[in-house]
Amino acid sequence: MLPAMSALAHALDLLRGRRVAVLTGAGCSTESGIPDYRGPGTAARARAPLEHRQFVGDPAARARYWARSVVGWPRIRATTPNAGHRALAELERAGVVARLVTQNVDSLHTRAGSRDVVELHGALARVQCLGCGEISARDALQARILAANPGFSDDGAAATTPDGDAAVERDLGGFVVPACEACDGVLMPDVVFFGGVVPRARVAACEAAVDAADALLVVGSSLAVFSGLRVVRHARKAGRPCVLVNLGPAMRGMEHFDAHVDARAGEALPALAAALIPTAPVRAAGSAR
Ligand SMILES: NC(=O)c1ccc[n+]([C@@H]2O[C@H](COP(=O)([O-])OP(=O)(O)OC[C@H]3O[C@@H](n4cnc5c(N)ncnc54)[C@H](O)[C@@H]3O)[C@@H](O)[C@H]2O)c1
Numbered sequence: 001m002l003p004a005m006s007a008l009a010h011a012l013d014l015l016r017g018r019r020v021a022v023l024t025g026a027g028c029s030t031e032s033g034i035p036d037y038r039g040p041g042t043a044a045r046a047r048a049p050l051e052h053r054q055f056v057g058d059p060a061a062r063a064r065y066w067a068r069s070v071v072g073w074p075r076i077r078a079t080t081p082n083a084g085h086r087a088l089a090e091l092e093r094a095g096v097v098a099r100l101v102t103q104n105v106d107s108l109h110t111r112a113g114s115r116d117v118v119e120l121h122g123a124l125a126r127v128q129c130l131g132c133g134e135i136s137a138r139d140a141l142q143a144r145i146l147a148a149n150p151g152f153s154d155d156g157a158a159a160t161t162p163d164g165d166a167a168v169e170r171d172l173g174g175f176v177v178p179a180c181e182a183c184d185g186v187l188m189p190d191v192v193f194f195g196g197v198v199p200r201a202r203v204a205a206c207e208a209a210v211d212a213a214d215a216l217l218v219v220g221s222s223l224a225v226f227s228g229l230r231v232v233r234h235a236r237k238a239g240r241p242c243v244l245v246n247l248g249p250a251m252r253g254m255e256h257f258d259a260h261v262d263a264r265a266g267e268a269l270p271a272l273a274a275a276l277i278p279t280a281p282v283r284a285a286g287s288a289r
Pocket residue numbers: 024025026027028029030031034035036037038039040103104105106107121162163219220221222223224225228245246247248249250251263264265266
């Protein structure tokens with residue numbers, strides 16, 4: 001208890017009076033019921049994550065992805081933001097947090113009210129066409145998939161996985177994957193799979209977030225994924241103080257942090273918000289607004 005308290009006090013010293021850029025990862029959403037990949041209580045992954053080149057090159061892998069996603073998407077959609085997401089949105093409204101960069105694909109920051117959000121790895125709520133580039137809503141595709149595969153729905157047997165799909169193991173022979181309605185092209189979730197490339201503009205938006213801020217707060221990320229680690233390295237190079245709120249140490253980049261609050265995001269972030277948001281100044285009676 002005591003070390004965590006002093007780490008929180010140290011974090012507050014580093015963040016107080018500064019404009020803060022934020023980088024979040026899967027640990028920010030575990031308290032909303034979405035599992036992470038590399039937390040202390042996380043079971044070893046049962047199967048390798050889908051890789052970008054598999055999705056693009058192998059129709060059977062694509063069918064498996066969408067079949068799992070038909071089950072997994074409604075579950076992700078049904079989750080709600082937790083106290084950590086809400087505290088970050090409040091910090092933005094109060095002018096403490098400038099931009100928020102998230103590695104999550106669950107859109108929970110936006111749903112909690114954060115406005116300036118960079119979705120580094122995209123969002124499951126959107127679908128992109130690899131042919132014509134059109135972006136469409138995942139909900140619309142859900143309806144098309146269900147119409148094309150009558151009888152295929154959640155039988156409750158499959159576990160939700162962190163990728164926002166579900167571990168559907170039944171026979172998928174005959175599963176129909178709809179194509180783009182405009183160009184008949186291959187549809188892909190608007191997310192960056194392993195081995196995929198983060199668009200250059202998004203990397204630039206992350207760097208701009210760090211450059212415009214005076215400090216970086218990282219929440220719930222192992223930093224095992226390079227695009228997240230790169231944000232921390234950029235902040236370090238620019239001389240910004242870096243604070244980590246994470247259960248246990250990150251897998252990489254620990255040397256860049258000035259403070260590590262080893263606590264749940266849903267607990268630590270409301271505490272940070274309460275201490276960092278200046279209470280409204282008391283107005284003298286009769287003074288103009
Ligand atoms: N919710 C999502 O959208 C989601 C979920 C899983 C994975 N992913 C994707 O996979 C990659 C995973 O990398 P990552 O670094 O984001 O996650 P990660 O799973 O590699 O690491 C999560 C970290 O958060 C910590 N953690 C877990 N619960 C926490 C809590 N309540 N409070 C504070 N810390 C907590 C864990 O100890 C761990 O160190 C990302 O690139 C992301 O795109 C997304």
